[in-house]
Amino acid sequence: MLETVQPLRLAPGLSSQLLALAREAYPREVCGVLLAPADAGEHASIDSVCALPNRARDAGVCFEIAAADLARAGQGARRRGQAIQGFFHSHPDGDARPSPADLAGCPPWDGYAQLIVSLPIGRGPEIRAYGVAPHGWFDRPLIGD
């Protein structure tokens, strides 16, 4: 199946907000949802993000979003005319590539965007975007400041 890979667009200021959330949560992984206007379609720009509690027992190396937290985030988004377009999480000391836990523990996230914010020791922070397909995660260009 050949499919055009769509870039993920972030509204101005969101990259810095994501980095700030990752730094606040350090040394735990931060996680949350990426939101866009509901009427703008599947490839809308992300115009805000919402951090959710990381319920993983080992929150330094993985993250877990509870179904109830996600449902609440979805309801809040709908009230504001937004839709959940994807998810973000941080890698406090790793790089911005999906970890074995990300790839193995993937809930049914097909079609959702994934953002990983990394704060590697001794290097600058990095944000990378991915898509999730049945065969795994694939790189998506990231557009934003």
Ligand SMILES: [Zn+2]
């Ligand atoms: Zn991860």
